[in-house]
Amino acid sequence: MATMTAPQSDTAALAEQAANLFLQAFGNHPGFRLAHAKGIVCEGTFEATPAAKELTRAAHFNGQLVPVIVRFSNATGVPQIPDNDPNSNPKGMAIAFKLPGGGVTDIVANGQNGFPAGTPADFVDFFGSILTTRPDGPKPTPFEKFLAAHPNTARFLSTPNPQPASFATYAYFANNCFIFVNARGERQAIRYQIVPSAGEQHLDPAVAAAQGPDFLFEELRNRIAKAPVEFRLQVQIAGPTDPTSNATLVWPDDRKKVVLGTVRLTSADPNSAETQKKLFYDPTHLTDGIELSDDPLPAFRAQVYSISIARRLSAK
Numbered sequence: 159m160a161t162m163t164a165p166q167s168d169t170a171a172l173a174e175q176a177a178n179l180f181l182q183a184f185g186n187h188p189g190f191r192l193a194h195a196k197g198i199v200c201e202g203t204f205e206a207t208p209a210a211k212e213l214t215r216a217a218h219f220n221g222q223l224v225p226v227i228v229r230f231s232n233a234t235g236v237p238q239i240p241d242n243d244p245n246s247n248p249k250g251m252a253i254a255f256k257l258p259g260g261g262v263t264d265i266v267a268n269g270q271n272g273f274p275a276g277t278p279a280d281f282v283d284f285f286g287s288i289l290t291t292r293p294d295g296p297k298p299t300p301f302e303k304f305l306a307a308h309p310n311t312a313r314f315l316s317t318p319n320p321q322p323a324s325f326a327t328y329a330y331f332a333n334n335c336f337i338f339v340n341a342r343g344e345r346q347a348i349r350y351q352i353v354p355s356a357g358e359q360h361l362d363p364a365v366a367a368a369q370g371p372d373f374l375f376e377e378l379r380n381r382i383a384k385a386p387v388e389f390r391l392q393v394q395i396a397g398p399t400d401p402t403s404n405a406t407l408v409w410p411d412d413r414k415k416v417v418l419g420t421v422r423l424t425s426a427d428p429n430s431a432e433t434q435k436k437l438f439y440d441p442t443h444l445t446d447g448i449e450l451s452d453d454p455l456p457a458f459r460a461q462v463y464s465i466s467i468a469r470r471l472s473a474k
């Protein structure tokens with residue numbers, strides 16, 4: 159749980175490669191995100207539990223009600239991807255907390271516990287191997303070779319990736335490890351989990367296939383117009399030997415969990431399509447009391463997200 163990560167210059171070239179792989183995979187859609195392109199923006203609040211401030215001195219965890227802006231999204235860089243397309247899973251949930259003293263801090267999570275790559279180089283090799291694999295090509299394919307050399311990725315890919323019945327009945331995981339620092343200077347390695355108060359509900363593939371292309375977006379707007387949509391934000395705390403630097407390795411479920419508070423969403427933005435262009439979520443938007451760990455992905459993600467944001471703002 160050292161706080162060192164690779165210097166950004168080491169990963170700048172990999173970040174460019176990653177951005178190009180997204181473009182190659184999903185096509186160029188000016189004005190949209192390279193990943194998680196289809197999204198909807200909601201507003202609400204976050205209220206912390208008393209237990210939260212025992213773990214971190216971060217201002218939004220001190221118990222004061224703070225505004226949040228949340229963006230739910232489908233996976234891939236395809237802005238029109240149908241909500242029931244298996245490639246649109248895992249869905250995303252990004253939360254921006256407006257801090258009491260000004261400024262913002264983010265959590266960027268998706269619907270799978272764990273991530274297929276643990277390092278920037280592995281991510282680029284993993285994605286590249288998928289794009290260079292042809293069903294009729296020679297065996298082993300580049301993807302098969304990658305999986306043979308990366309058993310953690312192979313194991314991760316065997317975990318289910320179900321279709322949610324609603325953005326509000328889906329659990330989200332930030333996957334990367336961060337360090338919480340409390341007022342006494344005590345440090346804990348944590349991973350965020352966001353659990354729907356309505357319970358998890360998924361759809362069988364046949365039921366999902368019968369839905370319209372925007373059924374989740376429509377369902378969320380209808381649901382939130384009737385009643386607030388709530389999630390429990392919690393952290394899983396690393397055990398002494400749990401790996402903090404490798405998001406392919408999920409920590410055992412029996413590790414201590416602490417509920418940090420409740421995200422309560424009260425409205426969906428009628429101008430989501432425009433609003434989301436100017437929202438910049440980033441897992442390294444931290445604040446005093448939350449630090450990067452030795453997990454190399456957040457800093458790398460920040461580099462790739464910056465490329466995506468720059469393209470979006472220039473409508474490239």
Ligand code: HEM
Nearest residue numbers: 191193194229250251252267268281332333439463466467
């Ligand atoms: C090396 C790994 C990763 C790369 C290269 C990557 C890349 C990207 C890019 C380019 C964007 C668009 C950013 C923007 O234009 O604002 C994005 C958005 C997003 N990513 Fe990742 N990502 C990675 C890992 C992850 C992980 C581990 C998660 C979940 C835990 C995740 C969840 C999301 C979500 C939810 C969004 C949408 C954020 C929003 O609503 O603005 N990504 N990602």
